[in-house]
Amino acid sequence: MKIAAGTIVRLEYELRVKGGEVLESSEKAGALQYVHGQGRLLPALEKRLEGLAAGDERSGEIPSTEVVPPADQLPTRVVPRKELAGQEVKLGQFFEAHTPEGAPLKLEVAKIDDERVTMRLVPPLAGKDLEYKVKVIRIEDPVTHQVSMLRRPPPPLPGEALHIELEPDS
Numbered sequence: 523m524k525i526a527a528g529t530i531v532r533l534e535y536e537l538r539v540k541g542g543e544v545l546e547s548s549e550k551a552g553a554l555q556y557v558h559g560q561g562r563l564l565p566a567l568e569k570r571l572e573g574l575a576a577g578d579e580r581s582g583e584i585p586s587t588e589v590v591p592p593a594d595q596l597p598t599r600v601v602p603r604k605e606l607a608g609q610e611v612k613l614g615q616f617f618e619a620h621t622p623e624g625a626p627l628k629l630e631v632a633k634i635d636d637e638r639v640t641m642r643l644v645p646p647l648a649g650k651d652l653e654y655k656v657k658v659i660r661i662e663d664p665v666t667h668q669v670s671m672l673r674r675p676p677p678p679l680p681g682e683a684l685h686i687e688l689e690p691d692s
Contacts, residue, residue, distance in 0.1 A: 523661045525574045527559035530662040537567070540583060540651040553659060564589065567654055574658050581655040590648045597643045598632060611639055 525531055532555040534548040548554060556562040558571070566588035574580060590596070603611075611631055619627045628648075633640035 523575065523663065525558050525571050525658065525661055528664055529558050530664055531556055531558050531571070531658065532660040533571075534657045534659060536655045537564075538653050539647075540653050545647075545652075557664070564652075570654070571656065571658075574656075576658050576661050579655075579657045581653070584652040584654060586647075586649050586651050589650065589652055590645050593630075593632075593642060596645070599629070599641050599643065601639045601641060603635075603637050603639055606639060616644070617641065 523529065532553055534553050536544060536547040536549070538544045544550075558568060563571075564584070566584045570580065570582060570584070611634060613631055613634060615631045617629045617631070619629055621627060628644040628646070629641040630644050631639060632642040
């Protein structure tokens with residue numbers, strides 16, 4: 523069986539910034555299991571896994587242009603112009619903001635009018651090429667997987683549920 527949309531895939535992996543830090547790996551988080559085509563992985567990585575079979579290994583690069591969607595598809599936030607009072611605001615200018623939890627966000631000015639400034643969320647991986655390594659451990663058909671899950675015997679019940687009196691060890 524080969525990886526295709528809807529298959530259940532289990533793999534070992536490493537994803538890193540080209541020549542730099544490891545972003546995610548099975549060494550840190552354990553093997554990854556996902557349903558292919560449901561968007562759990564970067565779309566560019568899923569595309570590179572199509573057609574692989576169990577036991578196959580692959581490594582390569584993903585250019586930054588494939589890592590992040592085109593700018594016009596990124597989420598935006600409209601900010602009232604008065605919130606930026608006293609600041610010069612230009613198209614293409616970057617601002618840093620923070621989530622309620624304190625994580626940094628990078629925003630780019632996408633549109634300006636008299637009352638509002640539209641800012642585009644710039645993902646942390648924007649402009650970064652990635653390197654990946656994968657080893658496919660298992661591929662399952664979703665129907666076969668569901669049947670095997672249903673046929674599994676239930677876990678054993680504790681003695682109390684079976685109304686069995688256990689004698690203490692002497």
